[in-house]
Amino acid sequence: MPKPAPFTPKPAIEKLPLAVRKDIRDNFESEKEDLQKQVNDLLGNECKFNFNANEIWAYNADSNSTNCGGTLKNYATGFIYCLKSFINKYGDEGKDHFNGAVTQCEISVGVNPLGDKAPTINCEVKDGVFWILFNHTSLGYNCDYIGDYMLSAIENAPRDGLSxxxxxxxxxxxxxxxxxxxxxxxxxxxxxxxxxxxxxxxxxxxxxxxxxxxxxxxxxxxxxxxxxxxxxxxxxxxxxxxxxxxxxxxxxxxxxxxxxxxxxxxxxxxxxxxxxxxxxxxxxxxxxxxxxxxxxxxxxxxxxx
Known part of the structure; x- marks a missing residue:
């Protein structure tokens, strides 16, 4: 039986429709500064959301939807909700481990390269960036479940000493x-x-x-x-x-x-x-x-x- 073809990410959308760009402006960019401040207050560090809408929205399954800004905001608020729980549980040690792993102080969203084998949502730290990964068929789903994978993502980053x-x-x-x-x-x-x-x-x-x-x-x-x-x-x-x-x-x-x-x-x-x-x-x-x-x-x- 032949092996299934490896997953190939979709190319980024060259130019987003005007209605989509407006939604990003109104529902994400207008609140991005406040959202980042919430993260910074939790971590005591200057972190930023770096979401590439052209790449992310390529996986939108509803051609009639323009809710890209709302989707990006959901990933940001889901991350913040889960980060609060993470720090409530692990305290200052949690902050130190998170900041020690996410050295670029950056949170991004991208498609999971596992393709069909990927869970609906997952996380990893790669090159100092905290990545929220979605299944290519499940854009925008389960944003409040980022916390299920946050600890593993942080722990898998190289670090000396106790976990x-x-x-x-x-x-x-x-x-x-x-x-x-x-x-x-x-x-x-x-x-x-x-x-x-x-x-x-x-x-x-x-x-x-x-x-x-x-x-x-x-x-x-x-x-x-x-x-x-x-x-x-x-x-x-x-x-x-x-x-x-x-x-x-x-x-x-x-x-x-x-x-x-x-x-x-x-x-x-x-x-x-x-x-x-x-x-x-x-x-x-x-x-x-x-x-x-x-x-x-x-x-x-x-x-x-």
Whole structure:
């Protein structure tokens, strides 16, 4: 069976009809400055809408329609609506990541080069420009759904360090409750100044290098927390609470008072393990076994002492 022909974008309209140009003037250009100000106020950056009406309107399916300006405005207001939700969720980190990805401070609209395989609407960041992409048969549809693709577009732009998904998970699922866990664990093992090191950057790099998807990023904080919680529960089960002999035995090999979560290429146990190296307790797992059986981390830890 022959392969379908690749999608070929339509040529831009050389000259738009007068009624269409008037609609652009009345319904988009007249409001463009205010629309851009709304974006700039949200991002703290000077961004602009750069919509090529001649290219975009080539995909208008209704030959009687002159509503090009209204269509362009819908893309702009849809983008603003979704950007507000994005920043409400991700705050200043969201602004930093957006501005760091969209380096040209420009928002454009264009046809999706995937042709028939393209969703009704999608987004991508290319060469520092935020592109709103429409299916060639669906001009003007689903403008309020830009937000479904905004995060992925920003995250797919090259950037060092933790992703926005990961940072949000840390804020929501780790920072808010780790102090209580640390206090409980420290009291139980007789080390009130115990240090819990999530090892964010190194673990993120190790997982990123081996993972075929980024689903794990949105649970990074919760997952790291679950390793510390699982270890605490294991020590409680093994009788460390209020047992001076066990606490003293631990203190002899736990000079650093530091517990670190670490992703490694291979572990001796199937899912995860706790080991002691140079006075540090490492809670180890592999990318393949990430977030698997975290409640078992530190099983039989007493045998290491």
């Amino acid at each position: 926005l998904r990961a940072k949000h998970s840390i804020d929501e699922d780790y920072d808010s409750k780790i102090d209580d866990l640390k206090e409980e664990l420290g009291g139980m093992i007789g080390v009130p100044d115990v240090v819990l090191d999530p090892n964010w950057d190194e673990n993120f790099k190790a997982l990123k290098a081996k993972s075929s998807s980024n689903d794990w990023e949105q649970n990074l904080g919760r997952t790291i927390y679950s390793y510390f919680e699982g270890f605490k529960d294991q020590l409680k089960y093994q009788g460390f609470k209020d047992d001076e002999m066990l606490q003293e035995g631990l203190a002899e090999v736990f000079e650093s008072k530091k517990i670190v979560v670490r992703v490694v290429p291979k572990t001796k146990k199937t899912y995860n393990e706790a080991i002691i190296e140079d006075g540090v307790i490492y809670l180890q797992t592999t990318p393949e076994q990430w977030w698997v059986n975290t409640s078992q981390i530190g099983e039989k830890f007493i045998d290491l002492l």
